[in-house]
Amino acid sequence: MIYSISNIQLIEAFKKDSECPLCILKNEVEKSLIKMFLTEGVTDEETRLESNNLGFCKRHLNQMENSENKLGFALQLNTRMMHLKDIISSNKNTKTSAKTADKINKELSTCIICKYTDESMQRYYSLTAKTYNENVEFRNLIKNCKGFCLEHFNGLLKNVKFAKNSSDEYTKDLTLIERENLNRLISELDWFCDKFDYRNNDKPWGNSKDALARTVKKYRGE
Numbered sequence: 001m002i003y004s005i006s007n008i009q010l011i012e013a014f015k016k017d018s019e020c021p022l023c024i025l026k027n028e029v030e031k032s033l034i035k036m037f038l039t040e041g042v043t044d045e046e047t048r049l050e051s052n053n054l055g056f057c058k059r060h061l062n063q064m065e066n067s068e069n070k071l072g073f074a075l076q077l078n079t080r081m082m083h084l085k086d087i088i089s090s091n092k093n094t095k096t097s098a099k100t101a102d103k104i105n106k107e108l109s110t111c112i113i114c115k116y117t118d119e120s121m122q123r124y125y126s127l128t129a130k131t132y133n134e135n136v137e138f139r140n141l142i143k144n145c146k147g148f149c150l151e152h153f154n155g156l157l158k159n160v161k162f163a164k165n166s167s168d169e170y171t172k173d174l175t176l177i178e179r180e181n182l183n184r185l186i187s188e189l190d191w192f193c194d195k196f197d198y199r200n201n202d203k204p205w206g207n208s209k210d211a212l213a214r215t216v217k218k219y220r221g222e
Contacts, residue, residue, distance in 0.1 A: 022152035038072030147181030
């Protein structure tokens with residue numbers, strides 16, 4: 001396998017047993033961003049301004065809350081709450097209520113960690129296609145993986161052009177892999193349901209015991 005600084009994390013993710021290698025990469029990106037926003041991101045004026053303007057979604061707020069850096073989280077949260085208070089304070093009467101509600105809705109629709117995570121995943125989508133085109137061993141890793149969650153499968157399909165002259169073959173491989181692994185999960189779910197029949201009580205679960213959790217990951221990602 002040919003490694004480079006740009007593809008080493010990608011290759012390592014595809015080597016792991018997972019319903020979606022891209023979810024592994026996304027989780028790594030999120031952890032790195034959360035750590036940054038709770039440490040140097042708190043004191044960096046430009047970063048603090050951007051995080052205050054975009055805020056944080058519920059998912060990333062929960063992850064920040066569960067981190068060990070409570071002071072960094074409190075500082076980020078305090079600045080954000082003061083910003084939201086100013087928006088609410090501008091509401092004076094019935095006429096301004098609709099505009100204030102729209103402003104609040106806009107504030108709840110953005111997240112700085114989502115923004116940077118999406119940008120990183122875009123790079124991973126194109127890098128996956130590029131590495132497929134350049135590295136035969138990586139092609140075999142893709143062909144032997146368990147497919148992708150639907151979000152990341154969608155992202156990969158949108159970026160098949162980066163496989164250049166291998167883009168048609170890449171598209172076919174992605175589609176075949178995803179279809180085969182959806183069939184695998186459907187079969188496991190079938191047996192999961194059949195196990196509730198008393199006649200199957202003594203029969204082994206096989207790979208179906210955790211089929212629900214793995215199917216949710218395939219459907220919505222981790």
